[in-house]
Amino acid sequence: MYKKMKWSDILTIISGKNQKGVASEDGEYFIYGSGGIIGRANDYLCPANTVIVGRKGTINHPLYVTEPFWNIDTAFGVVAGEELLPKFLYYFCLQFNFKELDKSTGRPSVSKADLLKIEMPIPNIEEQARIVSRIEELFSELDKGVETLQVIKEQLAVYRQAVLKMVFASMNERKSIQEVSSLVTSGSRGWAKYYNEKGVRFIRITDLTRDKIKLKNNAIQRVLLPEGVEGKRSRLQGNDVLISITADLGSIALVPEDVEEAYINQHIAVVRFVNCHQGEFMAWYLKSDYGQKELLCNKRGGGKLGLGLDDIRNTSVPIVSDEVADEVVSEIESRMSVCDSIEQTVNVALSQAEAMRQSILKKAFEGGLN
Known part of the structure; x- marks a missing residue:
């Protein structure tokens, strides 16, 4: 076992500062926050080979930076002293649980004083x-x-698409979703005020995935809705097909047949096919490269892309028995x-x-x- 020494005796901690006055798009040095690079600067605070430990926010993901950099106030620069190799310090930080030092009740944070009390083993150089x-x-x-x-x-992702391409390749008879659906709509805004652990399910864009059509159930959000609220028009039924229409466009999910009472937010559209028996078939088609090409050909917007409900209605789908x-x-x-x-x-x-x-x-x- 190696001798232990406190950080206060073997290293220096450089607190971050506001980047105002040094930030520059073509600056020579990177600006770091607790989660990584956030910009460039004309000056630096920390020397090369400094370890970043988050002060606030991302506190348990240390970074090793080989070039001088500027750190803002959410990140500490931890600089090894003469008795300490910077990389040795970094690997110690990787295994240390900084969450144990978090005394906050809100956003995770650690103090410089608590960091300086950390003891670590120090063998010779x-x-x-x-x-x-x-x-x-x-x-x-x-x-x-x-x-x-x-x-x-x-x-596996490539193979999944190859499977879908194979099964849908020869289907030539087509109709628009408008012609074969009884409902195409999206959810309402302003649901956050109804969040309640005892409510019904509220499906968000994070519940959809890119490679499957099954809804994720690891972080279910619930809402408790008053009578007569407008959003109840988007109540889901089994075999409805869900499509993300903002952010990660074109994610698809199938609503299970045994679905509990559930609704969607404004970032998701629901398609209810007249022949609901083919909901799963249609979901897989829309997940395929063919369906994605049809869906996304009319995406709109500059910096923030989106799909309109008419874009979905005009998307063609295969017609089969x-x-x-x-x-x-x-x-x-x-x-x-x-x-x-x-x-x-x-x-x-x-x-x-x-x-x-x-x-x-x-x-x-x-x-x-x-």
Whole structure:
């Protein structure tokens, strides 16, 4: 076990300042907040090889910066002293839980005084260099594995679209959504005042995904609506198809048949097909490259793109019998379930890689990294 020393004895903490007067689009130096780069400046506060620790906001995601930079008041610049290698300090910060120092009741924050009380193990410089080298060697091996896993996830996304392209390629008979739907509308504004844990489900754009048509259920928002409120016109039914019409345009979801009472916000449109039995078929079509091309060809806006309800109504969709629709859905689900299984395995492996990264750091600062 290495001797421990307080930060107040081995490093300097540089508090951030307002960038007014130094900010410049073509400045030589980057400006950092607690979450990363936010602009450029003509001057700097922190020298090269400084560790950034968030003062407010993102407090548990330290950064290592190899060039001089300006930090604003949400970020501390932590500069190693003579007894400390900057990279050794950085790896210590990566494994340290700064949330334990958060005494706030609102936005996460830490104080300079509390940071200076932190104790960390300090071997000699040669041993610090050896530990840094060993950490980076092991991290490099982990990074190669993670890169392979990420490639697999990208290939799964390509395969999913290839499946959809295959099943929809030969469907030539088309009609507009206007012709085959009984409802195309979007949600109302001003729902936040009705948020209530005991209310009915309120679906937001974050509940839709890019690669699937199943709604996410990990962060359900609820609303308690008074009688007669205008937004009740957008109450959902089973097999309705949802489409994001702002921000991440064209995300698609299918409302499950056993849906509880639920509504949508103004960033989502709902399409209710006359033949509701084909809702899932239509959702997968709109998720496909063919459907996305149809949907997004009329997107509008400059800096903020959007889809209008008429854009959706004018989108053409394939016309098939229920028998064909069922066969297509069955084929898609069979192939997608294989993808989902592989993806789950990949996600578990990615989580294990991150846990292993933390294990390496823990051993490094307990003197157990050979």
